[in-house]
Amino acid sequence: MKPALREQILTILAAIPEGRVTTYGRIAAMTDGATPRLVARALRELPEGHALPWFRVITASRRLAEHPGAPEQRQRLLAEGVPFDTRGRVTAEALWP
DNA sequence: TACGTGACCATCG
DNA sequence: ACGATGGCCACGT
Numbered sequence: 001m002k003p004a005l006r007e008q009i010l011t012i013l014a015a016i017p018e019g020r021v022t023t024y025g026r027i028a029a030m031t032d033g034a035t036p037r038l039v040a041r042a043l044r045e046l047p048e049g050h051a052l053p054w055f056r057v058i059t060a061s062r063r064l065a066e067h068p069g070a071p072e073q074r075q076r077l078l079a080e081g082v083p084f085d086t087r088g089r090v091t092a093e094a095l096w097p
Numbered sequence: 098t099a100c101g102t103g104a105c106c107a108t109c110g
Numbered sequence: 111a112c113g114a115t116g117g118c119c120a121c122g123t
Contacts, residue, residue, distance in 0.1 A: 024105055035119055036105040044104060060106055067104035109115080
């Protein structure tokens with residue numbers, strides 16, 4: 001049984017603390033069978049006005065995925081104190097859990 | 098049913 | 111350490 005993987009994904013998303021980030025793959029692994037691509041897809045389809053921290057999700061290589069909102073994502077992470085190294089990678093300490 | 102797609106990932110050179 | 115490569119797999123059409 002895999003009731004609304006999407007719901008599990010969003011629940012986990014909502015639990016990521018401010019100032020921390022996690023990856024598509026890690027979120028997927030916490031659910032009952034979602035894949036990283038499904039996580040990405042769930043984020044892409046989020047409605048406009050939602051309050052979920054979509055910007056706290058990055059790739060396994062600790063970079064921002066390529067998508068239209070990437071510039072805003074970078075800005076929002078910086079704004080809440082997530083440190084980036086010189087080459088645009090989020091520092092390992094910012095990873096959640 | 099079949100096929101293309103993608104906000105990915107692990108592996109390898 | 112970093113880019114290229116191939117795999118994976120749920121979804122929509």
